[in-house]
Amino acid sequence: MHEWALAEAVIAAAAEAAEKERLKEITEVWIKVGELQQVELDILEFALSQLKTDKFKNAKFKIATAKAELQCRVCGHKWVFNKETLDKDAAEAIHFVPEVAHTYIKCPKCGSPDFEIIEGRGVWLESIKGAK
């Protein structure tokens, strides 16, 4: 349920972006959600709908997900995060703070925890559309 806090951030960031572009109304908000964080999309969507301010009253929220791709800094190996290979507690911890992936996940090829999350971390505001 901390998805609510993330939704608040998205609304705040979209409002800021609209301000910058001098939009009176926001019609579309494109959001990208990385799978590493295992955000519950229906809760996120519900929260977004509840948090709508006036500017967003006709806004559609378009959510795309991105696979979480990890790359080892030691051996260069790339792989995709698979929640099923983790125990429940570890998966939940990563849900809150994706960086603790470095505690629970190791490079499947060389065993190093020194990998980069090259894609699929967190919630991003891709773009907004609206009317001036």
Place this chain on the structure above:
Amino acid sequence: MHEWALAEAVIAAAAEAAEKERLKEITEVWIKVGELQQVELDILEFALSQLKTDKFKNAKFKIATAKAELQCRVCGHKWVFNKETLDKDAAEAIHFVPEVAHTYIKCPKCGSPDFEIIEGRGVWLESIKGAK
């Protein structure tokens, strides 16, 4: 004159890349040099020519330079590094270890040393061409 050490690194990296691509001979080596580090290009070129091993005997080294663009993490301001605004010692220190830029350079807009070197740091191997 530590350009020599950088040239050695370029030759080693190009040889590794050639190995990976199974090239018998290298004909072109594209190098990018960022201006932040103020590498002396004629020394770099001379060093490269002297360090050529057999595989490189017909190689041409193509060197492009990139302006050093810095961006402040606090206020977002972007600017281009200008050596002339620094005293000689600071410029020389940055020549050896570009990161000490954070000691001598501040964001011209907000005064923060917390900026990112978004382009124009160091010496890069862009690509190689050769024959199998």
Place this chain on the structure above:
Amino acid sequence: MVDPRVSIIDERMRDIRKVIAVSSGKGGVGKSLIASILGLTLAKKGYKVGLFDLDFTSPSTHIILGIEGVQPKEDKGIIPPKVHGLEYMSIVYYSRDQATPLRGADVSNALIELLSITKWGKLDFLVLDMPPGIGDATLDLIRLIKKAEFLIVTTPSQLAFETVKKLASLLNGLRVPIVGVVENMKMNQSETIRQQTQKLGLTYLSGIPYDPNIEKTIGKTNRLLDTRFAKKVEQIVPSL
């Protein structure tokens, strides 16, 4: 693409009156002990206090405070549990106190994540236990929490004071408020650090003696508050 998290941090800090970052260029000077005891002391005085351990790769306030077996609640964000009167937040809730090797970019990301999802509510003081060095956590704090004030810890050693000078010069250059300097682990009555602190234009807040018995009180909050150490930390409160 925009990272939406930074847009909500001001809102999350809105009802916090003061943010005190206990810091020092140097490690091992007593930042974590001072941050913990300062938190406890303020709570005992009736203030609403949060304590946030930002030393993600080597957290220690949970050991000092003997905190185990609690977890934040989830309610439209995460709500730090109240332990010994403190709203207490640490990465150990998620790392389970196992080795957590993090590069600077990861430290920055974890910090921003926790700042954006943690709901502190109304606080008089949020005490931050900072990692050593002048790196991602310190720079992000300066960047993201405009109301943060720094409490700088040193020891009588030249080695520590040199790094304090560097931190102070960085903060001064950016006009970030410095509450003052605490000299910890004093072995004698030397006034050197007091004088050097004042020469830098900074307030000398307290001189805490070296106390060989402090180790025995670690993990036991009542006993921690009974030490001379705690009495000396209390001297800082009026300056906050």
Place this chain on the structure above:
Amino acid sequence: MVDPRVSIIDERMRDIRKVIAVSSGKGGVGKSLIASILGLTLAKKGYKVGLFDLDFTSPSTHIILGIEGVQPKEDKGIIPPKVHGLEYMSIVYYSRDQATPLRGADVSNALIELLSITKWGKLDFLVLDMPPGIGDATLDLIRLIKKAEFLIVTTPSQLAFETVKKLASLLNGLRVPIVGVVENMKMNQSETIRQQTQKLGLTYLSGIPYDPNIEKTIGKTNRLLDTRFAKKVEQIVPSL
């Protein structure tokens, strides 16, 4: 685009027999003092020794060794000056000992730069003074210098030993060799840390007493070598 620097690091390390990283999850445990005195001790025994200060945001070995007014020479790379018998390298040559706020990515870049341009030549030992925490410098060292061995420093405090356990578990997981553990600032004869070290399967190298007079010897290499501290550091040598 390829960063060519990492391709030359093996070559730069080729003629170095042993690389000893003096480290600890914790700050302020004596890493810099031990690294400095270990370097001096090895040099006095006739070994060819390099000392490289990798605590870029809070360097201190130059203060401990009283090094001032020297700079590397440029000769197809940079050649560390020989000071007190040590080939000595530090970022202070370039930061002029001013505040150097670096994020982790900068620490990583500066480390790779210096590793790729520094010509140590033939050395018996390269001693590395590591920063606290488990961050970019430690991870890059593990990644880039395969022959690095870790000498881990702790104090008798639980707070320090907890971070040592984490560092050891990281290194063991990666099969990085650990020379052993040094217990610094011992206040009494307690065997606790020795026992806990052995329980982890690690070698207990030396127990160094707390010495209130060590501060007075800082900056004076002859006096540093005359301390009991130095005698205890000498005990480590046969294990290297």
